[in-house]
Structure formats: structure tokens, C-alpha cells
Amino acid sequence: MSVLGILRVTLTxxxxxxxxxKDAINSMxxxxxxxxxxxxxxxxxxxxxxxxxxGGLIWVALLFAAVVALNQTWARELRNxxxxxxxxSPAPAESLFMAKTIGNFLFVAVLELLMTPLFIVFYxxxxxxxxxxxxxxxLLGNWALVVNGTFFGAMSIRTRSREVxxxxxxFPISIPALLAMVGATTSTLTGEGSAHLPLVFLAVYxxxxxxxxLFLFETVLQAE
Amino acid sequence: MISSPDxxxxxxxxxxxxxxxxAALRMVSGEFAAGRLYLILGENGAGKSxxxxxxxxxxxxxxxxLTILGSSDRKAVKPQLGYMAHASMLYDELSGRxxxxxxxxxxxxxxxxxxxxxxxxVGLDPALERRVGQYSQxxxxxxxxxxxxxxxxxxxxxxxxFSNVDVGSAKEMTRLLGTMRDSGKTxxxxxxxxxxxxxxxxxxxxxxxGRVIERVAHHLSSLETPEAKR
Numbered sequence: 400m401s402v403l404g405i406l407r408v409t410l411t412x413x414x415x416x417x418x419x420x421k422d423a424i425n426s427m428x429x430x431x432x433x434x435x436x437x438x439x440x441x442x443x444x445x446x447x448x449x450x451x452x453x454g455g456l457i458w459v460a461l462l463f464a465a466v467v468a469l470n471q472t473w474a475r476e477l478r479n480x481x482x483x484x485x486x487x488s489p490a491p492a493e494s495l496f497m498a499k500t501i502g503n504f505l506f507v508a509v510l511e512l513l514m515t516p517l518f519i520v521f522y523x524x525x526x527x528x529x530x531x532x533x534x535x536x537x538l539l540g541n542w543a544l545v546v547n548g549t550f551f552g553a554m555s556i557r558t559r560s561r562e563v564x565x566x567x568x569x570f571p572i573s574i575p576a577l578l579a580m581v582g583a584t585t586s587t588l589t590g591e592g593s594a595h596l597p598l599v600f601l602a603v604y605x606x607x608x609x610x611x612x613l614f615l616f617e618t619v620l621q622a623e
Numbered sequence: 624m625i626s627s628p629d630x631x632x633x634x635x636x637x638x639x640x641x642x643x644x645x646a647a648l649r650m651v652s653g654e655f656a657a658g659r660l661y662l663i664l665g666e667n668g669a670g671k672s673x674x675x676x677x678x679x680x681x682x683x684x685x686x687x688x689l690t691i692l693g694s695s696d697r698k699a700v701k702p703q704l705g706y707m708a709h710a711s712m713l714y715d716e717l718s719g720r721x722x723x724x725x726x727x728x729x730x731x732x733x734x735x736x737x738x739x740x741x742x743x744x745v746g747l748d749p750a751l752e753r754r755v756g757q758y759s760q761x762x763x764x765x766x767x768x769x770x771x772x773x774x775x776x777x778x779x780x781x782x783x784x785f786s787n788v789d790v791g792s793a794k795e796m797t798r799l800l801g802t803m804r805d806s807g808k809t810x811x812x813x814x815x816x817x818x819x820x821x822x823x824x825x826x827x828x829x830x831x832x833g834r835v836i837e838r839v840a841h842h843l844s845s846l847e848t849p850e851a852k853r
Contacts, residue, residue, distance in 0.1 A: 404728070405728060405729060408725060408728040408729075409725075412714070412717070412721075412725050415716075415717070415721075416714060416716040416717065419716050419754075420716055475714070478715065479710045479711045479712055479713055479714070479715065480708055480709075480710040480711075480712050481712050481713065481714055483679075483681055483706070483708060483712055484706075484712040484713075484726060484729075484770065485729065486680075486681055487679050487680065487681065487701065487704060487706045488701060488726070488729040488730060488774075489698065489701040489702050489729070489730065489731075490729040490730075621683075623681075623682055623683070
């Protein structure tokens with residue numbers, strides 16, 4: 400009954416359930432699509448202006464859309480009190496936390512893959528800087544969103560207004576990471592400034608919040 | 624962690640659970656021997672489910688001490704506990720076998736034959752591919768019991784296992800519980816239908832307003848709930 404073994408079966412179970420219900424992906428995709436289209440029709444931008452603001456638009460759209468998935472992931476565990484079956488078992492809390500975080504990371508990564516072509520078309524984007532920086536910013540930024548979101552999602556599941564509470568807690572704590580994601584993306588798209596510092600900041604942010612989450616998750620899970 | 628009549632399976636010492644100023648459990652004390660089936664009876668809100676959740680380790684008592692199988696370390700006894708709640712504690716999107724396979728892994732059980740056996744034990748077919756969301760309430764209850772006994776627990780905590788179950792199925796479940804009790808398991812069962820356990824239960828623990836008001840070791844033909852006695 401290793402931490403990794405239970406992480407693997409929990410992740411597999413979550414992916415199987417998402418594959419069957421498509422609850423998280425569908426609602427995230429629909430939401431992100433709406434944001435992209437509405438912003439695209441709201442502003443009449445030149446290619447240069449698009450590159451300047453696209454970083455912000457992409458990450459705000461992903462942040463809002465990710466909240467939908469983060470709420471879904473814990474709502475599933477609350478239905479039929481299934482989470483109690485996990486709490487009663489001797490399975491380690493860290494496995495559940497990491498499985499949920501990786502699951503959410505994959506859902507948001509799928510969303511990023513689906514949304515990228517749309518962003519390119521609607522905002523007439525092309526990367527001036529190296530593309531690998533965009534990939535790095537996506538991976539690190541995605542993890543920053545979901546690691547906190549998974550943790551605070553677990554904290555808010557037993558509250559009555561959890562769907563409102565999660566963004567209220569998550570958005571302020573994500574602001575430093577969001578600034579770094581936007582900074583890295585914008586400097587890669589425009590070729591102005593360096594993406595190095597924001598990427599390093601994101602990497603440190605990810606490590607710190609992952610460790611904090613792992614350390615505190617058992618307390619959150621066992622809270623009444 | 625061996626229990627015998629001298630070394631009871633569960634010992635509660637002035638256990639209380641407070642929610643703000645409301646006391647769901649008030650100074651509950653008692654010793655419960657191994658290998659017996661205890662019925663927990665009482666009106667709604669008497670504290671029966673709270674008591675079971677405290678025993679399961681889902682709720683931390685506000686006051687008092689709890690010892691299970693000789694240990695007060697809740698983590699250490701988790702592999703020895705089986706818990707069935709009001710809700711099914713099953714994923715609707717998965718089949719019965721997939722549900723049990725997942726929960727078995729949480730206890731380090733990799734052998735799928737054990738899952739199949741647990742499903743058969745409660746009278747269901749392991750080959751049934753239907754998702755649990757499409758099960759009838761009675762089938763969910765049975766599968767929920769299968770999940771609770773999957774890890775072969777020494778202490779079984781069952782919260783109204785017969786609700787929405789037809790009489791025939793309830794009798795089958797009762798027979799199974801009797802067999803498990805005879806094999807040395809300690810069973811705590813909350814129910815509003817004590818007559819179903821006639822001849823199987825060893826003792827009734829009657830609760831009211833968060834207190835244990837009476838413990839009756841009896842022949843179950845005379846089983847009555849406290850409200851019925853009044």
C-alpha cells in the first residue's frame with residue numbers, strides 16, 4: 400500500500416470517471432471558449448496589441464475555467480459521501496492530494512491544447528521569442544493553478560457556498576503566480592524583456608506550494 | 624491488539640462530541656466485548672450515527688477517550704475497521720467491481736478474487752457491468768456492505784444497512800452478519816428495524832439525546848426500540 404501505488408489507482412479512477420462523464424472538460428471548454436470569443440469581439444486589436452494583451456487574456460481564461468474543474472473534482476468525492484470511505488481507510492492523504500492535482504493538471508493541459516489554436520486564430524498570434532518558453536510557462540503556470548486550487552478546493556468542500564469560496568481564496572493567492580505566467584507569456588510573444596525570471600519564480604512557487612499542500616493536506620482531509 | 628472478554632474490542636470513556644453548544648454525544652462510556660453484535664437504537668437525533676462516526680475515526684471526540692482493539696492510535700486501527708454509512712460511499716460512474724477494486728487498493732488488496740468474493744457474499748453478481756448509478760437502492764446497500772467487509776475488518780460499523788432493502792434481502796444480510804459475528808467480528812449496527820435481527824444481535828444499546836440510557840443483553844424476540852417501549 401505505497402503512496403505511489405494509491406496515487407496511481409486514484410488517478411486512474413479519476414481519469415476513467417472523467418472519460419465517462421466529461422463533466423470537467425466540457426464545462427471548462429465551454430467557459431474558456433466563451434471568454435475567448437467575447438474578448439475577441441469586444442476589442443478591435445492590431446496584431447501588435449494582441450501580442451501585448453494575449454498573455455493576460457489566456458491566463459485569465461484558464462484561471463476561470465480551471466476553477467470549474469477544481470470544483471468538479473471534489474464535488475465527485477462528496478456525492479454519496481465517498482470521501483469518507485477514503486478517510487476511513489489507511490490510505491495516505493498525500494496520495495489523494497497528488498492524484499487530484501495531477502488529474503486537474505491533465506484536464507487543464509487538455510484545455511490548453513484545445514484552446515491554443517483558437518487563441519492563435521482569434522488574436523492573430525505568433526511567437527517572437529523561443530516557443531519552449533511558452534511550453535514551460537504553460538506547464539509551470541498550469542501546475543501553480545491546480546496545486547493551490549486542489550488544496551483550497553478540498554478546504555472549501557464542506558462549506559455551503561463552496562463554489563463561491565474557492566475563487567475567493569484561490570484568486571488572491573494565485574496573483575503572484577498569475578503575474579509571472581503573464582510576464583513569461585507576454586515577453587515570449589512580443590520578444591520584449593526576458594522570460595527567465597518569471598519562469599524561475601514560477602518554478603519556485605510550484606515547489607513551495609506543492610510542499611505546503613503535501614504537508615497540510617492530511618489536516619484538511621480529516622477536518623470535520 | 625488482541626481482544627477478549629477481559630480485553631474488550633472497544634472502550635469508550637466519557638466520550639462527548641460538541642458542535643458549538645449542541646452536544647451530539649454526552650459522556651458516553653462503556654466496554655464492548657469482541658465477537659458480539661450490538662444494536663444501537665434510539666429516536667432520530669439520539670446520537671447513534673455520531674457514535675458510529677466517532678468509532679470510525681471520521682469525527683474526533685471533543686472530550687473523553689476511545690480505545691479500539693487495545694489501541695488509542697486511530698491510524699493504527701484503520702485497517703481493522705469497516706464502515707457503512709447512510710449514503711452508499713460508492714462512485715456512481717463506476718461499476719460495482721470497479722468500485723470495489725479501487726477501495727481494495729486503498730487497503731493494499733490487489734487480488735481481484737477478493738473483490739468478486741465480497742460481491743458474491745452480498746448476493747450480487749461480480750460480472751454485472753452496470754454502473755452503480757443505475758443500481759436499485761437495495762443493490763447499492765448490498766454493494767456498500769461488500770465494500771465495508773472487503774478488508775475483512777475485525778470491527779464492523781453499519782449505519783442503517785437495511786434502509787430501502789426488501790425483507791428477503793434484509794434477512795439474507797442478517798444471516799451474513801450473524802456468520803460474521805460468529806467468526807469473531809464485533810459489529811455495531813444502527814437500525815430502526817431491530818426485529819430483523821431477532822436471534823442474531825447480542826445486545827441493544829439504547830440512546831437518547833446523545834447519552835446511552837440503557838444496555839440490554841437479551842433474547843432478541845423481545846427487541847423493542849425505546850420509543851416503542853413508551
